[in-house]
Amino acid sequence: MYFDTHAHYDDPQFDADREEVLAALADAGVELVVDPGSDVRSSRLAAEIAEKHGFVYAAAGIHPESAAEFTPDALAEIKALCRGGKVVAVGEIGLDYHYEDAAPREVQQKALYAQLELAGELGLPVIFHDREAHEDSLRAVRAFPGVKGVFHCYSGSLETARELLALGWHISFTGSITFKNARKAPEIVAAIPRERIMIETDSPYMAPTPFRGRRNDSSYIKYICEAAARFMGVSEAEAAKITLENGKRFYGIEKI
Ligand SMILES: [Zn+2]
Numbered sequence: 001m002y003f004d005t006h007a008h009y010d011d012p013q014f015d016a017d018r019e020e021v022l023a024a025l026a027d028a029g030v031e032l033v034v035d036p037g038s039d040v041r042s043s044r045l046a047a048e049i050a051e052k053h054g055f056v057y058a059a060a061g062i063h064p065e066s067a068a069e070f071t072p073d074a075l076a077e078i079k080a081l082c083r084g085g086k087v088v089a090v091g092e093i094g095l096d097y098h099y100e101d102a103a104p105r106e107v108q109q110k111a112l113y114a115q116l117e118l119a120g121e122l123g124l125p126v127i128f129h130d131r132e133a134h135e136d137s138l139r140a141v142r143a144f145p146g147v148k149g150v151f152h153c154y155s156g157s158l159e160t161a162r163e164l165l166a167l168g169w170h171i172s173f174t175g176s177i178t179f180k181n182a183r184k185a186p187e188i189v190a191a192i193p194r195e196r197i198m199i200e201t202d203s204p205y206m207a208p209t210p211f212r213g214r215r216n217d218s219s220y221i222k223y224i225c226e227a228a229a230r231f232m233g234v235s236e237a238e239a240a241k242i243t244l245e246n247g248k249r250f251y252g253i254e255k256i
Pocket of ligand 1: 006008036092202
């Protein structure tokens with residue numbers, strides 16, 4: 001019943017027990033998962049995990065934190081991976097201005113623009129990571145009107161959300177909406193049209209309350225769904241259904 005639209009099972013934090021964690025998800029009501037890559041190696045691994053597990057799909061892309069590794073060869077590898085049957089999006093890509101030792105902004109933008117172009121060429125949606133780079137992120141989205149995607153782990157303003165929605169994009173929320181200090185979350189979640197909202201764990205990061213600080217996995221998606229349901233003013237079952245259907249439509253997944 002739940003679609004965790006963004007979880008990194010390729011992450012080394014799952015090396016010791018990946019199969020056990022994935023095997024337990026059906027009992028937790030998790031019907032579908034998308035595992036986005038963050039560099040060539042992890043995109044390859046995400047695609048392998050998707051091949052092995054019917055309910056897992058993958059995305060391939062170079063995350064802004066890995067932008068220094070972005071080369072024409074890397075782009076060619078991402079493109080080849082995107083042609084795989086279970087790779088349903090380009091991602092995660094974007095801009096992250098949080099870390100001082102991150103790749104310079106121009107380097108991040110170069111990687112981002114090339115991958116937005118790739119998504120347009122392949123007709124795939126993108127998974128966009130924007131951290132403290134709202135203005136430049138919006139500029140990039142506007143530069144590719146033919147490309148649609150999702151702003152994952154949404155942390156921007158209501159105004160930015162409205163502009164993204166007008167551009168045809170989706171908005172996705174993580175466990176951060178369950179945090180006590182998430183003051184903007186209720187208003188922003190409530191303002192997203194029903195057909196444009198998705199939920200995700202961003203595992204192994206961003207564990208929701210009451211598991212904050214622990215390793216996250218998709219079985220905790222229900223806490224995010226509960227919070228989203230409250231803010232949307234619908235039942236938890238209804239929110240699960242809405243976000244499942246939206247995720248399937250967004251990623252072009254017919255059925256499992
Ligand atoms: Zn992520």
